[in-house]
Amino acid sequence: MAKFTRLSSEERRAQLIDVGLACLSEGGILHFTVDRICQRAGVSRGLVLHHFGSMAEMLAAVYARIYRDTVPDLGLLPPEARLEALLDGIFAPTAFSRDTLAAWLTLWGQVAVTPALQAEHQRQFRVYQAQVRDAIAAMAEARGRKVEADRLASSLVCLIDGLCLQRCMDPDVISAEAAKAACRDLLAPHLG
């Protein structure tokens, strides 16, 4: 019998990212270590840096992963449905759970002090911000309203982040429905 099984580079990276995410959720950045991740994944110490080069690079990969898992793709939806789909994705049970949010908070806390992570953040955030802006602009047009889509999108993004923050630090304070309602309330005066 084989002492270990070989996976393709993509498969192994995906598995390690999963484990890394779990470590972040449970213990923050201080638990995001080579030893812990490898032990939990059932592989040897050398494998993480073989696939990612450094822990900072792996952290950036985890950031890209959680971004894709959380922010839905809105491209194919009809204009009036995009905004609601965006909120449904972000405030879905898995994305808006304490575990996922704890990972988000940890990553945010590292963005400003980890160059590799900061670069990944800017890459991901640009796409996200554009999606939110377009969803708002599409809705405004569908309803025949003139809005400052940029400013409104910026406010909505901030509100969403803050809701995630508060939800993570005290889950009882804000439910997913209350979070969606707060977002709609922010937009209502401008979109009707």
Add this chain to the structure above:
Amino acid sequence: MAKFTRLSSEERRAQLIDVGLACLSEGGILHFTVDRICQRAGVSRGLVLHHFGSMAEMLAAVYARIYRDTVPDLGLLPPEARLEALLDGIFAPTAFSRDTLAAWLTLWGQVAVTPALQAEHQRQFRVYQAQVRDAIAAMAEARGRKVEADRLASSLVCLIDGLCLQRCMDPDVISAEAAKAACRDLLAPHLG
């Protein structure tokens, strides 16, 4: 000449908290270490744990400090001025700087995974949330409006947090004035 100078417990704690805050700003939680803090403060290794007992306790003390430095005391102000004073305090140049915000983000990232910090957060946040609610309620009453002060305060707190988050991760995106405007825009439909 003396080999070292003795300070009162309060003075030394204040100094070490200052240094700890600086370490958090510059390198996140991974730079919040006994060695770094002591070296930077010009004291020996044993002093931190002499005054704080553990690094987790010291982190909680730093959290309490940054909270008090950021959130202004609104008690004595006239009802209509409280909301604006709150925003002025939170978005003041020092509080809304990259350094201070980086420390905030780091601390937030640790709240969910550090019991001592979580306890301190709940203590501080309760007071903060109540201040925001009262400022909103006072303004609503002054203007003769009926509002759901709780929900509105919750939304405002989330928006403020999100603004801090975005500002820290990319200072060019949001100015202090834009942040204040976003907050006023959230409240305007309810408070006029």
Add this chain to the structure above:
DNA sequence: CCTCTTACTGTACGATCATTCAACAAGGAT
């Protein structure tokens, strides 16, 4: 000037950290 409290020093300790690297072997290719 003496005493006493306690702020303070500095070493020691065991654990854990990220990274490097040479050797091994799994499994598709030929």
Add this chain to the structure above:
DNA sequence: ATCCTTGTTGAATGATCGTACAGTAAGAGG
């Protein structure tokens, strides 16, 4: 069945981590 690519192992390294603790001395009070 053999070769070869490369995913994988595991030990070694040197730095750094938090905490414990026995001893030192500063400086206020008597």
